[in-house]
Amino acid sequence: MLVHPWLMREVIRLVRRGRTVELSGFHPRTTLLDWLRLSERSTGTKEGCAEGDCGACTVVLRRMRGGEAVVEPVNACILFLGQADGAEVLTVEDLAAADGTLHPVQQAMVDTHGSQCGFCTPGIVMSLFALHETAPGPADRQAVDDALAGNLCRCTGYRPIADAAMKACGPEKAAPRAMPALPADAAEDVFVGDERSFFAAPASEASLSKLYAKHPDAVLVAGATDVGLWATKALQDLPKLIWLGRVADLDAVREDGHVLELGATLSHARALPLLAGLDPDLGELMRRFGSVQVRASGTVGGNIANGSPIGDLAPALIALGSEVELRRGDKIRRVPMENFFIAYRQQDRQPGEFVRAIRINRPGPGHSFRCFKVSKRFDEDISAVMGAFHFVIAGEGADRVIRSARIAYGGMAGIPKRAALAESALIGAPLADQGAWGFALEAIVGDFSPLSDQRASASYRLRVARNLLLKALTEIAGAPTSRTRIVGHRPLEAAHGG
Amino acid sequence: MAADLPGDGLTRAEGSGKPARPPERHAPRPAEDGPAHVHRAYPHDSAHLHVQGAAAYLDDLREPEGTLHVAVGMSPKARGRIVSMDLSAVEAAPGVVRVVTAADIPGRNDISPALGDETLLAADTVAFHGQAVFAVAATTRDAARRAARLGRIEIAEETPSVSVDDAERRGETVLPDYAFGRGDVEAALGASPRRLEGRLRIGGQEHFYLEGQAALAIPGEDGEILVHSSTQHPTEVQHVVARVLGIADAQVTCEVRRMGGAFGGKESQATQWAALAALAARVTGRPCKVRLDRDDDFALTGKRHDFRVDYRLGFHEDGRLDAYSVDFLARCGHSADLSQGVVDRTMFHADNSYFLPAARIASRRLKTNTVSNTAFRGFGGPQGMLAIEKALDDVARVTGRDPLDVRLANLYAPGRDVTPYGMEVEETDTLHAIVTRLAETSRYRDRRAEIDAFNGAGGWLRKGLALTPVKFGISFTLTHLNQAGALVHVYTDGSVQLNHGGTEMGQGLYRKVAQVVAEEFGIDLAKVRITATSTGKVPNTSPTAASAGSDLNGMAAKVAAGTIRARMAGVAAALWGVGEDTIRFRDNLVFAGNESMSFADLARAAHQQRVQLSATGFYRTPSITWDRARATGRPFYYFAYGAACAEIVVDTLTGENRVTRVDILHDVGASLNPAIDIGQIEGGFVQGMGWLTTEELVYAPDGRLLTHAPATYKIPVSSDVPADFRTLLYPNSARADTIYRSKAVGEPPLMLANCVFCAIADALASLNPGEPVPLDAPATPEAILKAAVELGGGR
16 A cells, blocks of 8 residues: 555654654554553553543643644543654653652642542643643643543542642742653655555545545544544454544634634644634533543544534534535535534545535624533533524614524434524514513424433433523523523623623 | 670660660650651652552553453343353454353352352353353453453343332342331321421442452462452452362462552452452463453442432421431342441431431342442441431421521430430530531531522522531441451561551551551651552451451551560560660660660561561450341441531522532541541542432443443542532540541541532522422432422423
8 A cells, every 4th residue: 555655654653751662563443552551561551441531541742733842631542552653652650850859740749648549640640740831820720620620530539639730730830841852753644554454644635535535444533532432442443544633734724704714633622712712602612522631632523523413512513603624535515514414423424535624604793602511510521412502683782683593402313403493483583582582492392302311311401402592592681691600601791792 | 784795786875885876865755745657647658659650550560471361241131041152253253262151160150248149150040231141361351352242142031120119019139128226106206296208219329440340360389379359358359269269268369459449349349350360260271360341340340229218207396306217228239249238337327417216217128130239438328328318408498497407406415315226326525516616617607698698589590508417337237347457577677567458449548557557666657668468468357348447457557566566675675674664666766764776776686586576466346246136236336427518509490510618527536647537538528429419320221231431420520529628627536445546537428428419409499498309319410400390490
């Protein structure tokens, strides 16, 4: 298999403890965690769940992006080894100085009695190390909670860990440690394996589309925050993996006054500030989306292409009005996002076709947006119901009229879906018309027949979907969020607060 | 004075020999000096290793060459007869060395703690979905897991009993019904001015120890086997492995250095994986390791018992109870496991901290086709206590009184201080002081007024406040388990090795016991080397459970160290010609009058004089008796007390909620290690909070557990813990003669979290004052919204 024989690398390269390590001959589905524990025999990093939820396997990847070295914590248990290509891999064994002096986050964890059984501790230390290296200023409790949302501890109750974090990452924080320069990365395609079984990392869209056209049975991997579980839980063979993380410009951000275009491989972490800029509720949604580790690996395009019925991003983007841009061979097309989802786990995507970008309409003046994520636990939980509401309001004060309404839900059907009946009950109605609200609320029952599952019952989902619409309307009509929400309070009179 | 010992290196106050180091002068410390090592906040013994990834857990141990990895083939049905098994594809899978079934068991196919009702590998019938039916040993863990999924097991399926109600309809139990009580409850109910009845459903809880179940079995010569197991109960692992292999206990050694959490989940239920590894090692002749995948661990291992509780109350207008009649219906799963003791403890704690003039406390241990429920921190106590807190809340609602006033009216007090099972509550003053002091320091009354004002304004968000007490009985209720052994060696350089029957699961037991030994010898803590728990060193041990680890093992180690110290004191007394009772051990020195020498020098001198520097210690808890058949005696050595106050806010549109402040005042006697104890209190509280809020076990009608991984089973994360979290130790000293007058701390704090459940109910009560709040546990957003709607206040 030679895509560009003159620009081909048949090993992956990563940096460990100052040395460049070249690897080949591994099964494509080998995880970074298994490589660390079973091959390198670095057993400090633990497996707690093998599905990216507990964080015991957290390691830090350091890689060059846009000419700068960036530091990101990731879940090694569901990260394929090949995805570490081009990165320095830092594990819990690597933080103490050569003379045995502990890193400030390690010392703080000892001083505050932040470990009990100690099994989650390596992951917590690495998450706090990443916070220590990357936080722009002193970390407050909110920042610490966000940094730790992907790390479960069953012993301590977190208080001493939060204390350790604020001690090590607070105002007295030591300077980030000097880290060696990373080797420059040539823009070559990577292909490890053979025609029957390979881990490939094409470097350009042209290489990707050619390779994928040849191997339409290959699995495309962006962040592997879902595909990783196909390997560790479903025990799928996954002989052919194409990782998108090296494709140049597939993570590009393009903006104009009307549209924000996010390249398919842009991570949630990098998308977060851009989405928060559209509306504070989107920022809050992304803050609660997965965890720092999941957001560092997972991508906007992957979340959409994966087509999960409970993916949190899709309802919000559908409500805003978004398109999915796809490419197959040289052919590029755009689909409204609500049409991209056809049925449960089925999308409008042809064999060999890949998601290239997501194009989001910016809410303008007169637009009001709200989204609410309802889950058993606030942080790092999949929604029972996710509701997103986008209204264009005309007029002033008591004369405000709903000109258009886009309402979309996750968790209410096999796909993220608009509430067509509720929308039509509101379009044209005065914003203050409680009668129209009532019709819209009752229309939800006609829009959806959700399932009961381990997250929630159908009746709860219907009731909450209705109540979220009520909450959105009430807030847009002027109620302060201090009286309507427990978390994610909006600044008073936010940009598009209506 | 034996000043003529040549070259003995002794340091003497008036040196005449050839001291190894310059003579040191130490005036004896005044007697009023407090202890040097106990009551101090040392870090966990492995803290410096934890933070560097250098603490080795079972799966981190370097595997002997040729180690095989074992995966479990699981039942596809919850109840039925095994008709056939086709394992040919398993055998043919890449990497597979051996498939193991019940037919390969040379001894007894029995892993139960007592009753013989639980198999290692199912032979004829299956009793829950996922039950281990066969195992496969392969060259890698990945190969074993993939192969295990290729088995075809045909089951003649029967309708399973999944819920308590299913089992009640069928009338199937794992153990006989049991009840005790006091007085004529029906008469007392009839005579009471007011009555109410209620029902509370209480969910179970997955332990979610971060380190899953694991064991490594290494065959030795002549039928011996060494088993590394992540277990709270090495002795039971030893016994079960011997039973399954049909060999003597003495041929099996079980060792555990540390666990990555356990919480009761590795008390009886670590044995199966150790026995499976041992069986595979026996039939293959190679070392074999079992490490369960997280999802399999959820499916294969027991959890906290879930309950349906039906209760009736008789009470006065001021909230005082006359009578309490309660039926505890426990979902035990398919076998008895530890359900006798667990549900007994539910009954022992049905009173929590409240005097019940007349009581009828009954229980059923229902058999369901679900995994066998087991020990979990609190061991049944939390469910008994939550039920009466809910009942008292009902009284408060219907009488219109503040729930705290109802609680205060019923607290044990002088003259009202005997439990329904006849044991006197000796520290009613402590209980009362904790509750009233916490009410003051938490500003309960002021905040009650603030919350009433907030809720009075209407709106979707409602606030709630609750303060609940804890009284928890300390001792195994199976009396013979209240014993412990220790083994202490002093080496001639003055360093010490410590071993005891307790296991380290993160709770800091190893550190606490080491502090006791350092105290006895008056040496630095760093000189006390902690060694892995092993059945080869201290035999016939009890599980590390029932919060009793420090009480039992601390005492046993103190006895062992005390024995050696007395011998060493004898040597020093002879050397100096003084009485043994004048010898003091402190600051790495031994001294009497103006004489002193280093501890190491004395150890060397003792060795020279052929004095034994190794000793065992043994301890059994005094004063306890319990006659279960007659329901009389004193099951507990003492009670530990505490109280907590939580404030929460609830969104009545969605049921979402958040704890905004927690205040805790807890009694650990004279703490052996305040840092470790505070860690236990806070950690226990948060674990209990998870049990009562976000942690929900959902079973499908066919018996499958649907919440089998952290993606669907939600334990608390950092943001669930309020930033305003105030924990204080109640200044106290145990009245019982415990180790340095400390009190047990492992389990009692879990039940402090009952206040979170009560605070959520309190918020909902504002929707319809006067009505009991129909809230079940866990109070998930869905459960909260349902209760709000039933109260007529939700939308």
